Amino acid sequence: MKVLVTGGAGFIGSHLCERLLARGDQVLCLDDLSTGRAENLERCLGREGFELVRGSVLDEPLVRALVERGNGGHGVGGVFHLAACVGVRLVLDQPSRTLETNVVGTRHVLSAAARARARVFFASSSEVYGKNERPPFAEDAPLLQGATSEPRWSYACSKAMGEAMAFAHAREDGLALVVARFFNVVGPRQHGEYGMVLPRFVSAALRGEPLEVYGDGRQTRCFAHVEDVVDAVLALWDEPRALGQVVNVGGACEVSIGALAEDVRRACGSRAPVVHMPYREAYGMEMSDFRRRAPDLSRLRALTGLDAGRGLDAILAELVARARVPAGSRST
Numbered sequence: 001m002k003v004l005v006t007g008g009a010g011f012i013g014s015h016l017c018e019r020l021l022a023r024g025d026q027v028l029c030l031d032d033l034s035t036g037r038a039e040n041l042e043r044c045l046g047r048e049g050f051e052l053v054r055g056s057v058l059d060e061p062l063v064r065a066l067v068e069r070g071n072g073g074h075g076v077g078g079v080f081h082l083a084a085c086v087g088v089r090l091v092l093d094q095p096s097r098t099l100e101t102n103v104v105g106t107r108h109v110l111s112a113a114a115r116a117r118a119r120v121f122f123a124s125s126s127e128v129y130g131k132n133e134r135p136p137f138a139e140d141a142p143l144l145q146g147a148t149s150e151p152r153w154s155y156a157c158s159k160a161m162g163e164a165m166a167f168a169h170a171r172e173d174g175l176a177l178v179v180a181r182f183f184n185v186v187g188p189r190q191h192g193e194y195g196m197v198l199p200r201f202v203s204a205a206l207r208g209e210p211l212e213v214y215g216d217g218r219q220t221r222c223f224a225h226v227e228d229v230v231d232a233v234l235a236l237w238d239e240p241r242a243l244g245q246v247v248n249v250g251g252a253c254e255v256s257i258g259a260l261a262e263d264v265r266r267a268c269g270s271r272a273p274v275v276h277m278p279y280r281e282a283y284g285m286e287m288s289d290f291r292r293r294a295p296d297l298s299r300l301r302a303l304t305g306l307d308a309g310r311g312l313d314a315i316l317a318e319l320v321a322r323a324r325v326p327a328g329s330r331s332t
Contacts, residue, residue: 001025001026001076001077001078002025002026002027002028002074002075002076002077003020003025003026003027003028003076003077003078003079003080004028004029004030004066004067004076004078004079004080004118005017005020005027005028005029005030005079005080005082006030006031006057006063006079006080006081006082006083006105006109007030007031007036007057007081007082007083007084007123008027008029008030008031008036008041008052008080008082009029009031009033009036009037009038009040009041009052010031010035010036010040010082010083011036011040011185011187011189011190011191011226012082012123012182012185012226012229012230013029013031013036013040013080013082013083014036014040014041014044014189015187015188015189015226015227015230016080016082016230016233017029017041017044017050018043018044019230019234020080020234021044021047021049021050023234025049026049026050027044027049027050027051028051028053028066028076029041029044029050029051029052029053030053030055030056030057030062030063030066030083031052031053031054031055031083032054032055032056033054035085035086035087035090037189038052040189053066056083056101056105057081057083057101057105057106057108057109058100058101058104058105058108059108060108060111060112063108063109063112064108064111064112064115066112067079067109067112067113067115067116067118068112068115068116075116075118076116076118077118077119078118078119078120078121078237079109079112079113079118079119079120079121080120080121080123080233080237081106081109081110081120081121081122081123082123083101083105083109084101084102084105084123084158084159085097085098085101085102085155086125086155087193087195087196088152088195088283088287089193089195089283090195091151091152091154091155092151092152092283092284092285092287095151095154096154098154098155098158099154099157099158101158102155102158102159102161102162103158103161103162103165106122106158106161106162106165106166107165110122110165110166110169110175111169113169113175114169114173114174114175117174119176119177119237119243120166120175120176120177120178121177121178121180121233121236121237122162122163122166122177122178122179122180123180123182124159124160124162124163124179124180124181124182124246125155125156125159125181125182126181126182126183126184126248126250126293126295127155127156127159128143128156128159128160128163128181129141129143129144129181129290129293130143130144130145130146130153130156130290131144131145131146131288131290132144133291133292135292135293135294135295136294136295136296136297137248137293137294137295137296138248138296138298138299139181139245139246139247139248139296139299143156143160145157145160146288150287150288151285152287152288153288163179163246166179167179170244176243176244177243177244178236178237178242178243178244178245178247179245179246179247180232180233180236180246180247180248180249181246181247181248181249181250181295182224182229182249182250183221183222183224183248183249183250183251183293183294183295184221184222184223184224184250184251184293185223185224185225185226185229185250186198186199186223186224186225186226186315186319187225187226187227187315187318187319188226188318188319188322189226190226197221197257197260198223198260198264198315198319199319200212201260201261201264202264202267202268202316202319202320202323203323204272205264205265205267205268205270205272206268206270206320206323206324207272208270208271208272209272210272210273210274210275211261211264211265211272211273211274211275212275212276212277212282213257213258213261213274213275213276213277214257214276214277214278214279214282214283214289215257215276215278215279215289216258216276217256217257217258217259217261217276218256218257218258218291219256219257219289219290219291219292219293220254220255220256220257220291220292220293220294221254221255221257221260221293221294222250222251222252222253222254222255222293222294222295223250223251223253223255223312223315224249224250224251224308224309224310225251225309225310225314225315225318227309227310228251228306228308228309228310229249229250229309231306231309232247232249232300232304232306233249235303235304235305235306236249236300236303236304239303239304241303242303242304245299245303247299247300247303248295248296248297248299248300249295249300250295250297250308251295251308251309251310251311251312252294252295252297252307252308253308253311253312254292254294255312258274260312261274262274263312263313263316264316264320267313267316267317267320268320
């Protein structure tokens with residue numbers, strides 16, 4: 001199948017592009033390289049059946065042309081829509097850009113796909129559950145957003161709106177789609193500059209610098225390795241019963257951020273201190289946070305037979321080993 005991957009030069013998107021090529025699909029990758037990186041696609045560039053187009057999902061004529069004509073004169077059969085503004089720091093610094101990219105860009109992708117009768121995989125986020133305080137979160141649980149005056153919620157609102165638009169197209173235009181809510185995906189090619197906690201901790205520990213835990217450190221998260229997440233994405237894509245469904249995709253091992261910092265120190269053999277930093281100091285403003293964020297993975301298991309994948313110890317061992325290798329000699 002010929003497919004379009006938006007945000008394909010990003011952390012998750014680049015791994016997905018590789019796997020799609022490996023299974024024989026033709027891949028057209030759209031990315032403006034604002035947060036994605038061309039080097040993430042080193043294993044794809046130059047391969048038959050792959051093309052990188054530098055552009056934005058905000059460019060509606062470009063999106064329409066790529067969906068309708070593909071990279072060989074014929075339309076794509078499916079679209080994996082991963083392009084988005086992500087990362088707490090980026091969202092807080094640029095909430096208007098977040099909303100525009102994640103809402104308007106998604107509208108362009110969905111409209112083009114509906115017109116071309118292309119199937120869609122929409123990458124949503126656990127952030128949509130908002131202030132729900134009854135984890136593990138099932139897909140039909142209420143979405144409890146915070147105040148619209150807080151920029152933190154712009155990302156969650158934009159992803160929830162994207163889901164709503166996707167299902168509106170499904171009802172009105174017969175769009176075939178799957179929606180996945182990702183929970184804290186980690187692994188190779190993820191960087192910490194936009195607030196991603198695990199690469200930030202590993203980098204600090206190996207440099208002997210303080211590991212900065214925001215807030216009291218008792219907030220918990222569940223981490224999933226990117227390769228396990230891509231396994232789930234492709235399994236859902238291939239499963240007819242997943243059409244029209246929202247599915248949580250993530251890990252099952254819940255850990256507090258304070259405990260995660262200590263785990264990273266041990267994995268790195270580091271004596272770097274762990275320090276607590278108020279959100280105001282970290283981000284320049286007060287910020288709401290989630291006390292617990294854990295997925296109910298029952299629907300994923302029922303549809304795909306997949307479980308949570310690698311545990312945290314294995315994830316840490318890999319990330320620390322890769323971080324010790326000089327960048328120039330590291331395989332992507």
